[in-house]
Amino acid sequence: MDDMIYNQKKIPKEQWRYGFRSSAATGCGWIAVYNALRLMNYRAEPEALIRYFEWQLPLIHGNAGTTIPGPALFFLQKGFPVKVIARRREFDEAVKRSDVSILFYRWRRKWKFGAHFVTVRWNGSEFVGYNTFTTSDSADHYGESLDGFLKKQKYFTPVLICIRDKRK
Numbered sequence: 781m782d783d784m785i786y787n788q789k790k791i792p793k794e795q796w797r798y799g800f801r802s803s804a805a806t807g808c809g810w811i812a813v814y815n816a817l818r819l820m821n822y823r824a825e826p827e828a829l830i831r832y833f834e835w836q837l838p839l840i841h842g843n844a845g846t847t848i849p850g851p852a853l854f855f856l857q858k859g860f861p862v863k864v865i866a867r868r869r870e871f872d873e874a875v876k877r878s879d880v881s882i883l884f885y886r887w888r889r890k891w892k893f894g895a896h897f898v899t900v901r902w903n904g905s906e907f908v909g910y911n912t913f914t915t916s917d918s919a920d921h922y923g924e925s926l927d928g929f930l931k932k933q934k935y936f937t938p939v940l941i942c943i944r945d946k947r948k
Contacts, residue, residue, distance in 0.1 A: 809846020815899035861944040878942035885935035
């Protein structure tokens with residue numbers, strides 16, 4: 781898909797503002813939803829997604845990013861079957877049974893802490909992620925185990941949102 785967002789850091793600072801900040805800084809939540817919709821061949825408009833998520837937290841308006849349950853609530857409200865999983869050892873099989881998934885995790889680099897949402901799916905031989913790293917220019921290959929990828933990267937407290945296409 782040529783309209784996927786592979787690297788939010790490449791979004792110009794004034795394009796798709798998320799609250800008072802740029803989507804390049806805090807847009808990973810709406811971007812994960814956008815990428816998930818596109819992977820299921822749904823039309824997705826960044827401006828509409830941003831409005832939805834800004835409205836979800838009226839006082840914060842996306843300035844601190846997207847809430848952990850935000851993407852799951854979006855898909856539930858749109859009629860998609862959704863399952864939320866917090867046990868990492870269940871992630872591999874759950875993603876394989878889903879049409880697309882959104883992974884939330886926290887990271888730490890020395891004194892810096894952060895969190896990130898990525899879109900994930902199984903392509904039949906490996907797990908693939910979208911908008912994973914600040915160096916990404918395409919989908920990222922996670923290998924045969926999502927659990928192994930998370931351990932290797934030292935990401936922690938992950939939550940997986942598994943989504944099924946409502947047309948099926």
